[in-house]
Amino acid sequence: MSAQVTQRARPVPFLTGERLLRLLQYALLLVTLVLLLFPIYYMFATSVMTLDEFLRVPPRIVPGSINFDNYPFMIRRWDYVPGLINTIMIAGLSALGATLLGGMAAYSFSRATFAGKALMYSLLVASIAVPAMVTLGPIFITYFDIGLLDTRHGIILVYLAGGLPLAVLVLFTYYNSVPRELDDAAAIDGCGWFGTLFRVILPIALPGAFVTFLLLLIAGWNEFLFAFVLTVGPEIRVLTLRLLEVPSGTNIMQVPYDLYAVGGVLVLLPLVPLLFRVQKQLVTGITFGAVKE
Amino acid sequence: MTTSTAAPGAREHGRPRLLTGRYAIIYLFVLPAFVLRMLYSFIPLVQTVWLSLTNRSLVNPGAFVGLQNYQFALTRDKTLINSLGYTIAYTAASTILETVLGLGIAVLMMQRLRGRGFSNFVMLLPWVMAPLLAGVVWRVLYWEQSGLLNFMLLEAGLVDELVRWLSDPAMARVSVIVLTVWKNVSWVALIFMAALGSLSKEVLEAAAVDGANALQRFWYVTLPLLRPSIYLVLMLRGMAEVQTFEQILGLTQGGPGNATRTLALYSYQRFFVELRYGYGSAINVLLLLLTVAIGGVFAWLLYRSGTRVAR
Numbered sequence: 001m002s003a004q005v006t007q008r009a010r011p012v013p014f015l016t017g018e019r020l021l022r023l024l025q026y027a028l029l030l031v032t033l034v035l036l037l038f039p040i041y042y043m044f045a046t047s048v049m050t051l052d053e054f055l056r057v058p059p060r061i062v063p064g065s066i067n068f069d070n071y072p073f074m075i076r077r078w079d080y081v082p083g084l085i086n087t088i089m090i091a092g093l094s095a096l097g098a099t100l101l102g103g104m105a106a107y108s109f110s111r112a113t114f115a116g117k118a119l120m121y122s123l124l125v126a127s128i129a130v131p132a133m134v135t136l137g138p139i140f141i142t143y144f145d146i147g148l149l150d151t152r153h154g155i156i157l158v159y160l161a162g163g164l165p166l167a168v169l170v171l172f173t174y175y176n177s178v179p180r181e182l183d184d185a186a187a188i189d190g191c192g193w194f195g196t197l198f199r200v201i202l203p204i205a206l207p208g209a210f211v212t213f214l215l216l217l218i219a220g221w222n223e224f225l226f227a228f229v230l231t232v233g234p235e236i237r238v239l240t241l242r243l244l245e246v247p248s249g250t251n252i253m254q255v256p257y258d259l260y261a262v263g264g265v266l267v268l269l270p271l272v273p274l275l276f277r278v279q280k281q282l283v284t285g286i287t288f289g290a291v292k293e
Numbered sequence: 294m295t296t297s298t299a300a301p302g303a304r305e306h307g308r309p310r311l312l313t314g315r316y317a318i319i320y321l322f323v324l325p326a327f328v329l330r331m332l333y334s335f336i337p338l339v340q341t342v343w344l345s346l347t348n349r350s351l352v353n354p355g356a357f358v359g360l361q362n363y364q365f366a367l368t369r370d371k372t373l374i375n376s377l378g379y380t381i382a383y384t385a386a387s388t389i390l391e392t393v394l395g396l397g398i399a400v401l402m403m404q405r406l407r408g409r410g411f412s413n414f415v416m417l418l419p420w421v422m423a424p425l426l427a428g429v430v431w432r433v434l435y436w437e438q439s440g441l442l443n444f445m446l447l448e449a450g451l452v453d454e455l456v457r458w459l460s461d462p463a464m465a466r467v468s469v470i471v472l473t474v475w476k477n478v479s480w481v482a483l484i485f486m487a488a489l490g491s492l493s494k495e496v497l498e499a500a501a502v503d504g505a506n507a508l509q510r511f512w513y514v515t516l517p518l519l520r521p522s523i524y525l526v527l528m529l530r531g532m533a534e535v536q537t538f539e540q541i542l543g544l545t546q547g548g549p550g551n552a553t554r555t556l557a558l559y560s561y562q563r564f565f566v567e568l569r570y571g572y573g574s575a576i577n578v579l580l581l582l583l584t585v586a587i588g589g590v591f592a593w594l595l596y597r598s599g600t601r602v603a604r
């Protein structure tokens with residue numbers, strides 16, 4: 001956020017106690033942010049507590065001592081690094097594939113006229129409304145029959161197909177914002193279908209493609225249901241799934257809350273720098289897909 | 294430009310010719326995405342509808358039984374009826390709360406307060422979290438014997454005894470809704486922030502000149518202008534919440550008993566745990582009908598509000 005935007009054009013004062021109102025607004029903002037952030041903070045706090053400290057009565061909001069021992073333990077016992085690499089591969093490849101295929105389809109939808117265009121576009125968009133749970137059963141049975149169950153490409157294909165409507169929607173909007181006059185100018189210069197795509201459309205739409213890729217990457221990272229049903233092998237199970245497979249700690253009778261918290265941090269943390277870097281683009285990305293149809 | 298016979302469907306410009314290189318390329322670009330998406334959406338959907346009319350299971354290749362699954366589900370299966378009721382109540386409560394609170398947060402965030410970048414970042418965190426992870430995080434907070442939530446409420450004197458967040462059926466139903474609202478409210482707020490940002494300033498200024506106070510301006514000007522966005526949010530959130538599966542799995546696993554077993558969790562139980570494909574599919578078709586009903590109603594309202602504004 002640039003400072004200029006916040007300082008320009010303050011709203012007309014409509015109450016005599018404008019300062020009081022400001023104060024109230026900041027208080028409300030603070031409460032909102034605390035409520036939204038606190039559970040995540042507490043997960044971090046729990047992750048650096050020992051189980052004994054976590055179980056102590058009364059519980060602590062701020063850990064008495066910071067203890068990172070849980071992290072190496074979990075990274076080893078939970079096979080974090082292979083899980084991480086696997087998750088990056090599955091989420092990354094499916095996001096890349098969906099952005100590519102969706103981007104190609106969006107180009108045809110945006111720049112060409114062909115039989116079945118309206119029908120195909122409507123079906124693609126309408127498929128967003130098909131609940132995942134409703135498709136899961138037949139996909140499971142089919143995968144079982146054709147041997148795609150518990151394979152990496154099987155799950156990548158599911159995510160890829162799941163990401164396509166968003167990719168088509170967002171990129172279609174981006175392509176449409178590129179003026180047609182540029183196409184015509186490119187056509188006069190002798191650019192064909194591919195020339196126009198690479199020289200005119202893509203340079204302008206690349207930020208859109210990047211946002212799409214990131215949104216799909218996050219979606220793939222966090223997906224659970226399909227991975228839960230379609231994968232079994234430990235070398236294929238993604239990180240979200242493995243939250244259900246947290247090893248027990250020293251005391252096997254007690255739920256290892258501290259280790260769950262470590263697992264949670266380890267699943268969430270890789271997304272945080274990404275979020276930092278692209279939050280503004282993500283905000284426009286989300287709204288692009290949703291508000292602009 | 295081609296001047297010869299236009300291809301069917303090429304009404305606008307008569308540009309592409311059937312089976313010329315360009316026409317083939319157009320389809321080559323569209324079809325991979327289209328075919329793949331259909332393979333993973335509408336085709337399994339049709340298969341689910343077909344399966345729901347059979348008694349297929351892991352051990353039974355299945356015979357056509359007509360509407361028998363539905364008949365059993367809706368008349369004899371008490372768990373299903375309860376699950377259906379809870380799914381509807383859960384969806385309505387969480388969708389409405391998310392919309393109201395999200396709108397409130399959006400209005401607050403649009404007041405040109407400082408630290409907007411930081412606020413946006415914090416708001417995105419619950420949204421960017423895996424739902425299952427959100428469930429696990431809240432399970433720690435809700436921990437009953439000496440969890441933090443109970444401790445703080447006791448200390449503040451708001452409750453006299455430990456609240457049974459997850460072990461009391463009625464309470465667990467509410468706890469699940471709180472989790473869902475926490476997880477998704479920021480997404481709603483972001484949509485409304487974008488919508489508020491695109492409202493015409495002139496109308497609001499005109500209302501201020503006419504002497505309307507802030508509350509009146511919000512109620513009589515902003516809110517009606519936001520109507521399409523509100524319908525959009527209700528539609529998208531409603532359709533998402535009705536399918537809720539993972540965060541409930543992370544928090545209560547559908548329990549205690551079946552108190553928080555939404556339709557998605559229940560159909561999962563039948564289809565993938567008991568491997569009763571036919572019956573599980575019938576429940577999924579009910580879930581589908583609910584989703585389509587929610588989507589249909591709000592899409593219609595959205596469409597109507599759009600045409601009204603256009604006039």
